[in-house]
Amino acid sequence: MRDAAFFLLAVVMLSGAAVVVTARSLVRAAFGLAAALVATAGMYLLLTAPLLAAVQILLYTGGVLTLVVFAIVVVGGEVVGPATRKPWAAVVASIATFAVLARGVSRIDFGPPVGGLDAGAELGVSLFVRDYMVPFELLSVLLLAAVVGALVLARKDPSA
């Protein structure tokens, strides 16, 4: 059952990724990314991390994709001429990267997986109280800075 779900999610994820890099229409590519991200959220569930699955769907799929679709509408998604440039060189580079990394992965031997990442209360205490309180607050400052920076950059008239 878990293996079947994993296989299905992997197929959805990789075909969504293939749509992202091959589709001519950028909106289509964005929805391919949505499929890949939601399938990743499902895989987080299988990896016993339900909190991350929720964050992935809320932040990544909800937030990022809304931004991307908005940008496509503003910028315009059509490209005159081919959608890719020197595709064969890129294919060779990515296959070589995959081969090198897969060789490294094939040598990993960690034994049977332990799991148990779904410890909600312990995660909350560690994140908000005990270990990572200051980094978490710094993260909110980073997000604020990013929002202000994005607003300043995208403003129509810099002198106003």
Place this chain on the structure above:
Amino acid sequence: MSLHAVLYVALAMFAIGLYGVLARRHVVAVLLSIELMFNAGNLAVLALAWSRGLLSGVILVLFAIAITVAEVAVGLSLVLLAARRSRTAVLDDLSELKG
């Protein structure tokens, strides 16, 4: 479902994203491919954390996702700015240095 299977899927997604970053001509398409690579990295980190039962891996991925959102917001506004200035969003036409 073994650790190796998850890692291979993450690697495949990383390689597909790398192809997109290298080959796509539209800026937003390159950003989407970068998102794929980020996502593959997150998946690999979480798979390793799952294999060892490390809760800190979850927190690392949580932080990575939040930082990615900030990166996308700033990156897309840079894209908007560049597209407004040179009236194109195709990377080859955006290069201004000649040589």
